[in-house]
Amino acid sequence: MPVSRRSFLAGVAGAGALATLAACANGGAGGAPQTGGRLRAAFVAGGAQETLDPHRLPQFMDQARAKACFDTLGRWEQDMSCTPRLAESWEPDATGTRWRIRLRQASFHDGRPVRATDVLYTYRRIADPATTASAAALFTGIDFAASRAVNDRELEIVLGAPNHLFPVALGSYGSEIVPEGTTSFAAPVGSGPFRFVSFTPGGPALYRRNDAYWDGAPALDELEFLPVADESARVGALLSGQIEYAHDIRATSAQQLASDSRAQVLTAPGAAFQFLYVKHDRPPFDDPRLRQALVLGLDREALARVALLGRGQPGNDMFGKGLRYYPDAVPQRTRDVDRAKALVAESGVTTVELSTGVTDPSWPAATQLIVAQLAEIGLTAQVRNVPPETYFADVRKNATMHFSRTGTLPVQNWIATTQLSSALTNSFSKYVDPEIDRLHAQALADPDEGARAAAIGSALTRIHDNIASPIWGISDWIVGVHGDVKGLQGFRPNTFDWANFAKASLG
Amino acid sequence: MTARAGMRVGLALLQLVAVSVGVFVLTTFLPGDTAEVVLGPLATPEQIEVLRGQLGLDRPVWAQFADWVGGLVHGDLGRSIATGRPVVDDIGSRLGLTVVLALLAVVVLVPLVVVLGLYGGRHPGSPADRLITAATTVAHAVPDFALGLLLVALFALQLGWLPATAAGTVGLSGLTAPMLVLPVAILVSNQLGRLARQVRIGVVEADAAEHVAHLRRLGLAERTVLLRHVLPAGVVPSLQQFARTVDGLLGGVLVVEALFALPGLGSGFVAAVQTRDLPVVQAYALLFAATTVVVNLVADLASARLVPQAVRL
């Protein structure tokens, strides 16, 4: 794989974090990983309604557990390209509608081999609307009547329309392969690095090493997932040695952990995109002058410095910085108070509503800053607080301007699920642009990678120019781990390596 | 007295009905529903609609409430909308933890309150009395979460004597005594000041009462006067406060549960409200209401026992 300028830059951006890591991971280098022991990982969890269904993953913890027990055919890399994993290879026909996938030799925890029919069963289940699967949108394009198992380890998937980016679906979270016929996940059987041992909904989940794992048995004997909702409780548990992995840590705690020899801080730079959506289909932001004023009125440097506490970077109103197909050439939007003020005056609007919440720890701070920044361009923002549990459904319906965030996703998937006119009900901005539909379809249909990159780049540029998804910042993703833990790094959430403990060890 | 106690129980049942309806009315004000919460932020509106149908949420809320009430009449607390499991399963494991935590706090509190209150009330104005008052007052004034984080920082992270959280426990299983030391300490320090002050005032008043002076003049042993007459009368005014404390402890102690990852009734109730899981919310509310009613009833009965002429039922 050639090293592009982009991934090289991403490497540089990550160097700061790696330096911190090296400073506190004393004696981390060299030596074979120690085997054995139990690693306890704490996440925010969903409560009593949790299941171990790997196709319904509302929380990060659900993804992490699915990853331990199951395998996906592909893996999402840090730039969201997809490479083969449980699949040995995949290749399309010339039209990009017929995909031939060859599987590795692997077996489920009960000894049965992983076969092509298991894969077909899995994808059919995900595409079934009744499953309400997290990755449903990626698999609905499959023509299941025409798709078939060629033999036990080879299958042919037929798509309703050409899609040269189809393999990206194979690495998605929520596309984990389950044995054919599985309907209950009370005691899940997968082909992943860890076998299921026990689980209490809303409580701990325990897994044991799968010695027969096709990619080599994990170093850990056991892996336990613990729900700890409160962030300071996760940090406390980590420092007192009650857990070895604390997911999703605040910037302030990261600074505290960095100065403590008992812990290491793992940082994935540029991992969560922070939006300030406005609705295009209703006043006041149906006025393009007001949208323009908004993005010119934001002081993104101040937002990154204060709301993200320096653990992040300013956004440029396009999703996907650092990821494949992102158009780096589009210049960064900067603040222009005078022009913004003039545009606000022209529009005649003086008061806007701003919906916010506590879903992301940076939002309360960002809210205060943005209210102050808007005041400087002549807009009074009335803040509406929305409770976290129904935040996204609420703001999608009711808000005219609101915060939102998205973890790392393949850029084309993000476009498909939020920007296409077919995804209007799911859209936060209600922005419709036939040209984006066309560019997206073109990107999928074109077998040439360069043309594809150009098409997706143009779509993002249009999104930027038309202010369809203002992004004020991109935050780092921070995880705290015990000082002895090895084999983990700062990875972007949703990627294959993130929250993956197959290569982790306790020393 | 028996008839009146019977009336009290009848009233209590009426109260439970009123609370249940009140809670139902309150929950109808909450935006969103279980389907939205269960599917999480990534769900599309279409998926939410599908799940809504699967969970039976497309029926009017009052019809769901009527179903629940119908089940209740037959002694069935219902099933959680989100999990499909019986509500008692969810509450059961949390109830144990909350009861243990409350019991421990009370067991530590009562002797402390009585000793401190009695001493302070007998020696009002002495240096020890004033220091006790000052110390408990300050302890009460420190917010729970601040005290919690400071205690964790000191005893768990710095000294390493106690675990920082109870992460990984489910109800009582996996719970060890050291995990409860800091939570109980916070609960006690929060309640001690208020209770001890009330007992102290009560004791001062009772100690100076005419009939107590009379008993002393009659030559009754000081010990008897104190334990038989001063203490009971001195404790009565603080019984309401004590009832409130016990009720609060049994209703779940949310901040402490959050700080120490303790799966008690408080966090369970909040989770149920956040999931918009009507049967579970209702069951919790009934449980809390019943606790409140019972605890207050006991406090009233105890007041009547201790100073019979003072309290009408």
Add this chain to the structure above:
Amino acid sequence: MTTLGPLTELAVAPAMPRRARLRGRTTRRVLRVLGWVLLAVPLLVAVVGPVLAPSTAPGGVPLQQPGPGHLLGTDVLGRDLLGLVLVGGTTVVSLTLASLVLAYAVAVPIGLLVAARGRILEGLTIGLLDVLLALPSLLVLMVLAATGRNGIGWLVLAVALVQVPYVVRLVRGAAAAPSCLATLEAMTMGGEPWWRVRIVETGRRVLPPVLVDATTRVSGVVGLLSAANFLGVGLDPAVVDWAVVVDQNMTALFLRPSAVLLPAGLLVALCAGTNLLVDDLLERRA
């Protein structure tokens, strides 16, 4: 009837040796001064602070060390800590006062009336209040927050409402206490009208426990206000208030302790000072 009952140091003084009494007086004086200081500092800050305070606009460099631009440094939102401390007292002091005044203005008359008039009224009122008491206050707060009613008015109302049932019960209990009943019975037999005996005189007699209760409630109310913030259902985060500042900076407790400890200390001083002084006052009145 002018005396306030036998809540006196003299009444118990003979039980104490002279030396202890002297020492007691010294401690009392020390604690009185301490109480005044503890109460005066936050009150003074709350009243005068806003006039002197530098700007608390967010956007500076967060968690700065104390320096020339920011005498106490900055908090996690990059606001001047000195400014926050000086401005943040006004809301908490007025909110606490407003909630308490509202709660007692409603609850004390109800409590007295209930204690004075027949059993049916008493049973009904207490029953009704118990329902209020049994409604999980958490649910009330969460509904208020979820429906966007987290303005200052709603918070005062909710906090006051939570106190009412308890105060009514306390007043009723105190009015029925034996030391109270005996004298009142004598007055009733002396031919005084019921309202004079039951409302005015009883009101005076329940004053000490009510006052004590009110002061202990100061810390309870302040605690409730800050806990509400901890649960995300409290004041708007844009309001500068000690409790809110503590909550916002809690996550940086170990990085910039002063951003938590200063406002928290002022809150504690406020509560502790009130309690110490009321104790002292009660003794002096006696």
